Amino acid sequence: DAKTTQPNSMESNEEEPVHLPCNHSTISGTDYIHWYRQLPSQGPEYVIHGLTSNVNNRMASLAIAEDRKSSTLILHRATLRDAAVYYCILRDLKYGNKLVFGAGTILRVKS
């Protein structure tokens, strides 16, 4: 499974945008970039995914570098409820549709 590198932790102020980076220099052409987050005492939840183009949904935006070796999850206005561990995962549907999690980034949001 291709690997990702994320900062251990980040801090943000409430109501401000948050940019969570992810490096995946060994990404292959068929790897999708997925983001999940895990709130305290809950299971992970899906945030967004993409292949080559930038993606937007109601939760966040995903910006993918042109060479696909890095991506950024953007939370447009952080709230206290966005405090969670954010996981960036590469996923190749050819290999069983499974998710292989790393350690993720702990996001702290200050009021």
Place this chain on the structure above:
Amino acid sequence: EAGVAQSPRYKIIEKRQSVAFWCNPISGHATLYWYQQILGQGPKLLIQFQNNGVVDDSQLPKDRFSAERLKGVDSTLKIQPAKLEDSAVYLCASSYGLEAPGANVLTFGAGSRLTVL
């Protein structure tokens, strides 16, 4: 739609005892996953089912862990005998079949927290 149901939410046992966790996936989801999450780490995949067949169990410690999904719906994960290092949260997730639209998204349950003393 109802989420992924797991039980029990919490379980405390002594080492060498046995324990079983149950999972009911989202209706219509053909793929079911069991993950183990040790405190401070990301979840680790233990086993993946497609309907009632095993797709991947390469990370399952088969000498003590077993899992089944007999009718392609509910699943049970068993540990026997438990060790101290099995203390973790056991997460169940489900998704549509590999070829179905929306196959990309996994929905997780809240997990079952196991403490082995």
